[in-house]
Amino acid sequence: MPVTRRTLLAAGSAGLLISQAQAASTPGQQAENASKPIASGNVLRIAMPAFASNPFFPADGSGDNGIDLELAHGIAAALGVEPVFDRSAATFDDIVKQVSSGQADMAIGKLSRTLQRGRSIVYSRPYAMLRQGLIANRLNLARIAQGKPPEQIIRDFSGDLGVIEGSSFATYATTTFPHAQIRRLASWDLIIDAIRNGTIDMAYRDDFEIKKLMVDDPSMTVVARSITLTDKVDTIAIGVRPDDPHLAAFVDLYLDLARGQQVLNTDEIIARYRQGSKA
Structure with a gap:
């Protein structure tokens, strides 16, 4: 079929209409995305193992003190939502599965970064090494x-x-x-x-x-x-569900701004553990 001037004009007009329609819808879409909460239902669902790993987190129901619990409460407060903890996991791999399956938004619990786990969740930058x-x-x-x-x-x-x-x-x-x-x-x-x-x-x-x-x-x-x-x-980091890149980016932003990019080392964590043991 020969390409005529009329065909080109028609195609150009159609393309212009499509571009205009897309441009018209973009502000609305942007507004909708901007107003959409990072955490749904005004809660942040956090998977954490049932056992204790002091000074990162205590055993289920034994208190709110710990490096990881403070992180979890801090991120939830910065988002303006309530943290809800699922402490049913028997292993570290189990909290990864809870996040990858969508049962939890985040996994916080002295969680090591591995390539295998990175195939199913998104990791934050490390907060301990x-x-x-x-x-x-x-x-x-x-x-x-x-x-x-x-x-x-x-x-x-x-x-x-x-x-x-x-x-x-x-x-x-x-x-x-x-x-x-x-x-x-x-x-x-x-x-x-x-x-x-x-x-x-x-x-x-x-x-x-x-x-x-x-x-x-x-x-x-x-x-x-x-x-x-x-x-x-x-390296110890926070695991985030893979279908929520905004939450993953926010967690990194929180670690940068609220914690000053601090990366804890063994000596610092041992010092905190000794202090907690004396309390």
Whole structure:
């Protein structure tokens, strides 16, 4: 079909009408988007594990103090909504699932960033950065090392390595220690008991939790040794549902403006934990 001047004029007129219609609707759409609340129903649904991880968050129903609870209340207040906590999750992975499925708007609970989790939720920028660490049964470690410095045998470690089921370290372990026999236990307490009695050789977690253990129970230094992996970090952030980019951007803005881009480290968190223990 030949293209005539009339055809071009008609096409141009149609395009102009479409552009005008789009332009006319844009202000209304912008106003609607601007008035739409970031959190629906005037509440912010927050997933947090049922167990305690002081000084980040206490056990379910035991109080409102903690780094993560303060963050949650602060973000909700800045949004002008009420925080509603779901403390039904048994593992860290469970709070990720609650967010990715839309049951919760955010997950706050000493949540480590991993690439696997990043496929289903949006992470904020980190508000805490820890080192990864190990705690080893001293006798087992001496047997495995056979006189070598422990640092030389760590990377090729092939013994029993304890991790918490549903934690980021259960994910990290398979790549960081590919030769190890990974033992997934339901809780940190069970892992520490296994370290004490020597049924597992080492356990893998962030260095804050390992140092906190030594603060709570100095007798652990008799049976166990801690090792910090200086080249491995564990970044802690807030998880946001993937279909709410405005909320994700607001959380980052809150961390920037209200918290001054503060990123807590292990020493600062340990100091807060010691202070809370004395209170």
